[in-house]
Amino acid sequence: MPHKFNASRRHKFEKKRYRITNWSDYTESLRRRGDVTIWLSPDVEATWRAERRKTRGGQPAYSDLAITVCLTLGVVYKQPLRQTEGFVRGLVGLMGLDILVPDYSTFSRRGAGLTLPMTSRHQKDGPIHLLVDSTGLKIFGEGEWLQNKHKTKTTRRSWRKLHLGLDLVSGDIVCSDLTTDDVGDPTALPDLLEQIDADVAQFIADGANDGDPTSDLLIERFGETVEIIIPPPKNAVSSPDAVDTPTLRDQRIAAIRTRGRMAWQVSSGYNQRSRAETQMGRWKMVIGSKLKARNFPNQKTEANIGAYILNKMTEIGRPEFELIA
Structure with a gap:
C-alpha cells in the first residue's frame, strides 16, 4: 500500500530519545577510523614477504597479509586496484619501508579465495x-x-x-x-x-x-x-x-x-x-x-574485507547510550 494510506496509523508510539554518554571517546574513535596507521603499521614489514614453500612451482613474493593489507586499504579509502597500488606505494615511500608493493593484477589474482579473520579481537567472553x-x-x-x-x-x-x-x-x-x-x-x-x-x-x-x-x-x-x-x-x-x-x-x-x-x-x-x-x-x-x-570469488573476498573493516572500526570505539525520554 502507498505510504499515504497508512499515514493515519503511523507514529502511534512516541519515539524514544537517547543520549550518548561517552561522546568525547566516541568522537575520537571516529577520527581514528581515517588514520592510516590503524590500517598499516611499520610492524607489517616483517611479515610482508611470503614464506618459501618446499613444493614444486614458483615461489610467491607476497604473503597473504600483504595482499589483505592492500585490499583493505583499497576498500577503506574506496580506491580501484590500480589506484590502490599507487596509494600503498606512496605510503611505503613516506614510511621509509624497504618492501615492494604488489601490482593490481596480483591483487586480482591473489584476492580470489583469500581468508580473513572474522571475529574481532575484543569480542567478550560468553554466549x-x-x-x-x-x-x-x-x-x-x-x-x-x-x-x-x-x-x-x-x-x-x-x-x-x-x-x-x-x-x-x-x-x-x-x-x-x-x-x-x-x-x-x-x-x-x-x-x-x-x-x-x-x-x-x-x-x-x-x-x-x-x-x-x-x-x-x-x-x-x-x-x-x-x-x-x-x-x-x-x-x-x-x-x-x-x-x-x-x-x-x-x-x-x-x-x-x-x-x-x-x-x-x-x-x-x-x-x-x-x-x-x-x-x-x-x-x-x-x-x-x-x-x-x-568475478564471484573476488566479490566474496571483498565482502569479507568489508566485514573485517566494520569489526575493526567497532574495536576502535562504540557509542554508549542511555534513555532520557
Whole structure:
C-alpha cells in the first residue's frame, strides 16, 4: 500500500530519545577510523614477504597479509586496484619501508579465495546473541544504465546477496557470506553457522527463516537451550499436534494470536532486529552499496574485507547510550 494510506496509523508510539554518554571517546574513535596507521603499521614489514614453500612451482613474493593489507586499504579509502597500488606505494615511500608493493593484477589474482579473520579481537567472553539478516549489493553488469541509455528492457539486474550475522552483545559481525541472488536466507544459514565457534544463547531472524528446518538446525547446532525468535507469517497455521505437543513455532503462533504481534515483538525481544537494519545501513554508508570486483570469488573476498573493516572500526570505539525520554 502507498505510504499515504497508512499515514493515519503511523507514529502511534512516541519515539524514544537517547543520549550518548561517552561522546568525547566516541568522537575520537571516529577520527581514528581515517588514520592510516590503524590500517598499516611499520610492524607489517616483517611479515610482508611470503614464506618459501618446499613444493614444486614458483615461489610467491607476497604473503597473504600483504595482499589483505592492500585490499583493505583499497576498500577503506574506496580506491580501484590500480589506484590502490599507487596509494600503498606512496605510503611505503613516506614510511621509509624497504618492501615492494604488489601490482593490481596480483591483487586480482591473489584476492580470489583469500581468508580473513572474522571475529574481532575484543569480542567478550560468553554466549553470542546472534542476529541474522541479508541485503542486496549491486555488481558490474547490465542494469539501470543500459535501460536508461538505450531504452532497452534488461532481463534482470545484476546483484549479489550479502548475509550477515551480528552479535548483539559486542556489536561484531561474527559470520558473513556472499551468495547469488537466488539463494534464500534458510539455504545460506548452515554456512553462516559453520563460521561460529562459540555458544549461541539467542537467535533472531526475520520471517524468511520461519519453519521447522531452521529451528531443527539451530537446536542440533547449539542445543535445546537456544532461544529462537522468528516471527511466523500472518497466515501461519499450527501443526496438527499443537494442542498436545506444541513446537516452538506453535508457541509463537499462539502467543501472537493471544496478545497480538506488536506485544509479542516487545516481550520476545524481536524489536532488536532493527539493529540489523542499522548494520546494513552502516555497511552501505562506510563500505558502499556496490561491489567493485568482477568475478564471484573476488566479490566474496571483498565482502569479507568489508566485514573485517566494520569489526575493526567497532574495536576502535562504540557509542554508549542511555534513555532520557
